[in-house]
Amino acid sequence: MPQQQSPYFRETGAGPGVVCIHANASASAQWRALMERLSPSYRVFAPDSFGAGRSPAWPADRVVALGDEVALLEPVFAAAGEPFFLVGHSYGAAVALMAALARPERIRAIALYEPTLFALLEEEAPGQEAANGIRFAVADAAAAIDAGDQAAAAQRFIDYWMGPGSWSGMPEARQAPVAASMVNVAGWARALFSEPTPLRAFRALDLPVLYMMGGQSPASSRGVARLLTGTLAKVTVIEFAGLGHMGPVTHPELVNDVVAGFLACH
Template sequence: MTVASILCVSRQARRAPLVVALHCSGGSARQWRKFAERLDEGCRFVAPDLIGAPGGSSWAGSGTFSLADEAAGTIEMIDNHEGPVHLVGHSYGGGLALHIAAMRPHRLASLGLYEPSAFHLLNGMGSEGRVAFEEISAVAGAIAEGLNNGSYRAAAACFVDYWNGPGTFAAMKPDLQAELVRFLSKASLDFHALIHEPTHVGEYSRFGFPVVILRGEHAPVPTRLIAQELVSRIPAAIGVIIPGAGHMGPMTHADVVADRLVRDILFHAVKGSRAA
């Protein structure tokens, strides 16, 4: 489902609590199924397929790609909504959600993030952050090099295995491997947008709405540091560690992550939520 197809809604729907969930790079709206099941029926739930996802649009290449380009449709949807807005994002979707929150802080009732990939923050986080920045830049560089020299499968394996563990790509079904190879060019754009995002961390520290930042117990160093930094910088933020999970917790530990998102944000912000 694209953002454009979501904008035409009834007046009643525009006044209901709106929950927008943004998926990770290489994923799709399907990753939020467990989360959606836990929301109160009075909520309006939207999980758009982002640019490059199976149900999303394609990047037209009209300029240097940025998070602002990806965010435009979601911001338009938020601007057209009359009720409270709750924003959720994972990985790339989390970095995108931070960008949107900084652009529309007065419109958000809450923000829920799972290991947001706000890589632009790392260089300002001391020596450990700089090492982590070099680590994630190496992954981005390997993908760009693979696109340039034609070693697409090796680049796709680098992308998938970094976030999921060694051997994950090789164990995937051929059709899923082919889908991820096709996604590579957008993955490279995603890394570029996240690394070059201009929003200063001080913008996030001014968030006055409830914020929950989840990370896996086995989070990669870059996203672990980012999650910790955001919790320390945002006065309204709480941090949650998901036991046994890694970066892909919203898929591998979908029930636990969904329960925590609903309980820690929406239970307090949306009347009638079915959070346990």
């Protein structure tokens, strides 16, 4: 049995607990603006997931599932107190959903921005076009990593999510950590495409859920949104017409306003 590892996490504020889980190719710093916004009223935690920021590296001795990401964050959940709020973006939103399913009694409400649970698309129709977009992007990125070209991997991955030219327009200081994170790209995809939890399991999640999405997002994350928003029992859907999948990073003020309003109501 692997020894339990502890994640690095940021913490600020006082009040009810809020745990914010970041996207792939990112880290806890993604949530700095939201943490500042919420800290007068909430005790806010932002952990680094496996292989991100200052948390333990992605395990090389086993296949990592979303449940392993949940297990890594257990010390943070415990520190947040019960019940606490969950906020998640992309991969982090998928991890948040799995944490809520595992122990719903400890969650007050969940705010999600486009969870990338691609296994739900595979369950609906294996090999569908919506899933193939990200599947091919990840395969190309993984091949670039195997060839020793982290920058090419990052360009393929970032341009899929943010549009052609997004990588080349990114400041060099930001490019370096994103490129380095690409060593985990095949593992991310395996965890998201192989998650065995069926869509019907989410019907039992009797918690308030804010489901945010971008009007300019790729078909893969919008396809997952179609399935989950039609299944979750207590879901409020907000679509940002001009935003894409990386809305919490590109337009944090818009997304953070909505998240803060949702938390205040619950």
